[in-house]
Amino acid sequence: MKDRDEWNDHLRAMPYSHILQTWEWGEFKHATVNWKPFRWAFKRNEELVAMASVGQRRVGALNVLYAPKGPVLAYDDIQLAQEIIGWLEKWARRKRAIWVKIDPDVPLATGVPGEEDDTPSTLGQTFKDLIVKRRWQFSKEQVQFRNTIVIDLNQSEEDLFASMSQNTRRKVRQAEKKGVTIRTAGIDDLPILYDLYANTGERDDFIIRPYNYYATLWRDFMEAGLAHAFIAEYEHKPIAHVILFHFGSKCWYFYGASSNEERQRMPNYALQWKAIQWAKAQGYAAYDMWGAPDEFDESDGMWGVYEFKRGFRGTVVRHIGAWDYSPFRPLYALYNRTRSR
Numbered sequence: 001m002k003d004r005d006e007w008n009d010h011l012r013a014m015p016y017s018h019i020l021q022t023w024e025w026g027e028f029k030h031a032t033v034n035w036k037p038f039r040w041a042f043k044r045n046e047e048l049v050a051m052a053s054v055g056q057r058r059v060g061a062l063n064v065l066y067a068p069k070g071p072v073l074a075y076d077d078i079q080l081a082q083e084i085i086g087w088l089e090k091w092a093r094r095k096r097a098i099w100v101k102i103d104p105d106v107p108l109a110t111g112v113p114g115e116e117d118d119t120p121s122t123l124g125q126t127f128k129d130l131i132v133k134r135r136w137q138f139s140k141e142q143v144q145f146r147n148t149i150v151i152d153l154n155q156s157e158e159d160l161f162a163s164m165s166q167n168t169r170r171k172v173r174q175a176e177k178k179g180v181t182i183r184t185a186g187i188d189d190l191p192i193l194y195d196l197y198a199n200t201g202e203r204d205d206f207i208i209r210p211y212n213y214y215a216t217l218w219r220d221f222m223e224a225g226l227a228h229a230f231i232a233e234y235e236h237k238p239i240a241h242v243i244l245f246h247f248g249s250k251c252w253y254f255y256g257a258s259s260n261e262e263r264q265r266m267p268n269y270a271l272q273w274k275a276i277q278w279a280k281a282q283g284y285a286a287y288d289m290w291g292a293p294d295e296f297d298e299s300d301g302m303w304g305v306y307e308f309k310r311g312f313r314g315t316v317v318r319h320i321g322a323w324d325y326s327p328f329r330p331l332y333a334l335y336n337r338t339r340s341r
Contacts, residue, residue, distance in 0.1 A: 001039055001041045004023040004024075007022075007023045007039060007041075007051075007053075008022055008023055008024075008247075010041065010048055010051065011051055011072060011248075012247065012248045014048075014050075014051060014072045014073070015072075015073070015074045015075070016072050016073065016074075016075060016104060016105045016106060017051075017072050017247065017248045018068075018069035018070070018072065018105045018247070018248075018250075019069075019226065019245045019246070019247040019248075019250075019252060020068040020069040020070070020144070021051065021052075021053045021067075021068065021069055021070045021072055022053075022226065022247060023039070023053075024220055024221060024224050024226060025053070025068065026039065026053045026055065027220070028216060028217055028220055028221075029055055030055075031216060032212075032213050032216055032217075033213075034057060035055030035056065035057050035066070036055065036056045036057070037053055037054070037055055037056075038053070038054045038055075038056060039051075039052075039053050039054075040052045040053075040054065042073075042083075042084060042087070044080070049073060049074070049077075049080055050071055050072065050073035050080060050084045051070070051071065051072045051073070052067050052070045052071035052072065052084070052088070053067065053068075053070060054066065054067045054070070054088075054100070055067075055068070056095065056097075059098060059335070061096070062096050062097065062098050062331070063095050063096060063097045063098070064097060064098050064099055064100075064101070065091075065092055065095060065097045065099070065100040065101065066100070066101045066143070067088075067100070067101070067102045067103075068103065068143065068144065069103060069104065069105050069144065070102060070103075070104060071084050071088070071102060071104060072104070075104065075106050075123055075124075075127050076123055078126065078127075078130065081127060081130060082130065085102075085130070085131060085134060085136075085325075086134075088100055088102070088325070089134070089325055089327065092325060092326075092327050093327040096328075097326075097327065098326060098328065098331050098332055098335050099324040099325065099326045099332055099335070100324070100325050100326075101139055101141070101143070101322050101323070101324050102322065102323055103139075103142075103143065103144055103319070103320070103321060103322035103323070104127075104319075104320070105319065106121075106123065106124050106127055106319060106320050107121045107123070107124050107317050107318065107319055107320075108120070108121055108124035108125065108128065108318050108319060108320045108321075109121055109124065109318045110315050110316060110317050110318065111315070111316055112296050112316050113296055113318075117315075117316075124319070124320050127320065128320050131323055131325075134325070135325070136323040136324065136325045137323065137324050137325075137326075138321060138322075138323055138324075139321070139322040139323055139324045140336055140339075141322065141339075142294075142321055142322050143322055144322070145290060145291040145292065146294060146318065146319050146320075146321040146322075147291075147292035147293065147294065147316065147317065147318045147319065148288055148289060148290055148291055148292050148316075148317050148319075149288075149289040149292050149306075149309050149310060149312075149314040149315065149316055149317070150286050150287070150288050150289070150314055150315050150317050151276060151286065151287040151288075151289070151312060151313065151314035151315075152285070152286060152314070152315070153276070153279060153280045153284055153285055153286060153287055154285055157277060157280060160276060160280070161273070163313045164311060164312050164313055165310075165311040165312075165313070167311060168269060168311030168312055171266040171269040172266070172269045172270055172272075172273045174265075174266050174269075175232075175265055175266040175267055175269055175270035176270065178234075178264075178265040178266070179234055179235065179265065180232050180233070180234055180239075180265050180266070180267050180270050181232070181233050181234075182230050182231070182232050182233070182270060182271060182274050183230070183231055183233065184228070184229070184230060184231075185229035185230060185231045185241060185243075186222070186229075187219055187222060187223070189229070189231060190214075190215045190218055190219060191211075192231065192238050192241075193214070193218060193229060193231075193241055193243065193255075193257070194211050194214055194215065196238060196239075196240065196241050196257035196258065196259060197214065197241075197255065197257040199257065199258075199259055199260060200256075200257040200258060203260060218243060221245060226245060226246060226247055227243060227244065227245050227246070227254075228243075228244045228246065228278065229241060229242065229243045229244070230242050230244075230271055230274055230275060230278075232267035232268075232270055232271050234262045234265055234267070237261075237262075238259070239258060239259045239261060239262045239263075239265070239267050240256075240257065240258035240259065240267035240268055240271055241255075241256065241257050241258075241271070242255065242256045242268075242271045242272065242274075242275050243255035243256070244275055244278070244279065246279065246282065246284060249284060249285040249286060250284060250285065250286045250287075250288055251275075251278075251279035251282070251284040251286070251287050251288070252287075252288045252290050253272070253275060253287070253288065253289050253290050254290055256268065256271070268308070272312060273312075275287070276312070287314070289309045289312070289314065291305065291309075292306050292309070292316055293306050
């Protein structure tokens, strides 16, 4: 499939579709970090039943392959899942790949482990059993977040607000009372978005990429109608932002940042509520807060962010995570040892 609109239109209609499987994501990763995209559409009796955008990157004379949040298909069709996974295995062998990695947007369970709302997913467990039998291994490199919090937008705005924790509702109101205003951000605001993000990275001690990486991503997805950003201001000075990505039936909170100044005005709470309202108004069925701890205790580095996010309520969704298949297992073991060193 060679056409962007055709690819995205078909992908949008597929179960378990994801923004990271869009045409634009493959082009972005190719332009910035040299992952060459291969896009595969699979038909059964002339009906399109599965899709996979797979990035290829060279490692010496060999390759590594990665389908971010893919492949995309109806995972309750076990025979189809077997066929697509088998095809990926054969293709990896032909490409002389050290490994091919998948991490489809398939839930393994919902709720917090060990708590009353902990509910296993038969679909996710069945697919996990399938790939384990086929000698796929749980990846040491979990590129995307395995767990997240998803808010169901198929309820009234009043119910969405009422379902939040009392503390979160109070802070949303507090931001407005303390003079925080919110506006939509455009292409001209990319330097502001990056400066706030770099500030946050320095404060919270996480590594960020150079400006051109994020500017390319945010600009291209905004221009394609797949990203939307809000900036919170106090007295016309930017103090925080959120950047949303949206596709199919879902809106994702991909990026958030704040200044070291005026944090007592709670701009991040106001921004999240604005983002939820916007996503609902656009007709999206779910708002994905994009990230929750791997281990649900205070030792996890995501715990502080999780405490902020869970105040907006929503359901914890635990996905199956990333899995690797290697047609050349000694090479895979050598690669992992080298990466560890």
